[in-house]
Amino acid sequence: LTALPFLAVEPEIAPISILFNANVLYNLLFLSLICSLGAFLVWAITVIKLGAVKASNYLYFQPVVTLIFSMLILHEQVTI
Known part of the structure; x- marks a missing residue:
């Protein structure tokens, strides 16, 4: 829903008819x-x-968990 105004104003990004696909x-x-x-x-x-x-408080663990899983699953290199 939040992208609909952008599709209407800037049709060169994607035509609004793509939503009916x-x-x-x-x-x-x-x-x-x-x-x-x-x-x-x-x-x-x-x-x-x-x-x-x-x-x-558990929301504060979300970036740490994301970092660990990106390291393990996506094999991303952790940098500073």
């Missing part, structure tokens, strides 16, 4: 319904079970 539509629906909704549900359940303060 079945593959693009299915991908957007999957990302919005499954991924985003799933993340919000997991976050809501986490806040209910742990409390807001403890659940928020």
Whole structure:
């Protein structure tokens, strides 16, 4: 939804008709319904079970976990 104004104003990036492509539509629906909704549900359940303060503290571990998994899975080199 946030990209729609850009597609309308700058059609040279991508024509707005690309949104009516079945593959693009299915991908957007999957990302919005499954991924985003799933993340919000997991976050809501986490806040209910742990409390807001403890659940928020786990957000600080996200960059560290991302760094470790990018090193292990993507074989990225860690630099300063």
